Amino acid sequence: xxxxxxxxxxxxxxxxxxxxxxxxxxxxxxxxxxxxxxxxxxxxxxxxxxxxxxxxxxxxxxxxxxxxxxxxxxxxxxxxxxxxxxxxxxxxxxxxxxxxxxxxxxxxxxxxxxxxxxxxxxxxxxxxxxxxxxxxxxxxxxxxxxxxxxxxxxxxxxxxxxxxxxxxxxxxxxxxxxxxxxxxxxxxxxxxxxxxxxxxxxxxxxxxxx
Numbered sequence: 001x002x003x004x005x006x007x008x009x010x011x012x013x014x015x016x017x018x019x020x021x022x023x024x025x026x027x028x029x030x031x032x033x034x035x036x037x038x039x040x041x042x043x044x045x046x047x048x049x050x051x052x053x054x055x056x057x058x059x060x061x062x063x064x065x066x067x068x069x070x071x072x073x074x075x076x077x078x079x080x081x082x083x084x085x086x087x088x089x090x091x092x093x094x095x096x097x098x099x100x101x102x103x104x105x106x107x108x109x110x111x112x113x114x115x116x117x118x119x120x121x122x123x124x125x126x127x128x129x130x131x132x133x134x135x136x137x138x139x140x141x142x143x144x145x146x147x148x149x150x151x152x153x154x155x156x157x158x159x160x161x162x163x164x165x166x167x168x169x170x171x172x173x174x175x176x177x178x179x180x181x182x183x184x185x186x187x188x189x190x191x192x193x194x195x196x197x198x199x200x201x202x203x204x205x206x207x208x209x210x
Contacts, residue, residue, distance in 0.1 A: 036174070046080065059157055106168070141168040
């Protein structure tokens with residue numbers, strides 16, 4: 001005769017494991033911080049390459065449209081034109097260092113040619129944009145197309161593959177809001193000077209008492 005407790009044990013264990021997983025998932029959701037897609041009040045900088053203008057203009061129009069649809073104001077969007085994608089990191093860093101932009105959107109188009117020039121430029125642009133974001137603390141959205149053919153670029157600028165300018169703009173909105181959420185929770189930098197000031201006041205009081 002089978003032991004009923006042994007038959008029930010596996011299912012009970014499964015239920016317990018499922019409940020534990022749900023509890024863990026709920027705790028993770030409460031702890032998680034994520035940016036939303038509300039662009040109101042956010043100041044944007046858009047750096048766009050003039051080279052391959054046929055493609056980059058499409059990226060720019062779609063990125064601009066995405067920001068307005070998300071609630072951004074036209075007065076909060078600054079657009080900077082640069083000669084080519086290689087100049088994007090420098091201009092993006094300049095914008096970031098002005099502290100007038102909460103997030104930078106980088107738009108460009110690189111097409112592979114017959115030489116190694118393409119690989120060199122792609123690596124430098126990606127490295128430069130990433131370095132600018134890390135060292136200035138201002139989020140940068142990467143909307144630079146790196147394609148083998150013109151057809152691939154056209155597909156990614158509004159045809160079969162959607163529009164990467166639109167996607168970069170949405171990523172920028174989310175990252176700007178995420179930065180606000182994370183930085184807003186940290187009060188150590190704000191409180192520390194107050195504590196030091198309070199200690200100095202206590203020292204002066206003690207000296208007077210002596």
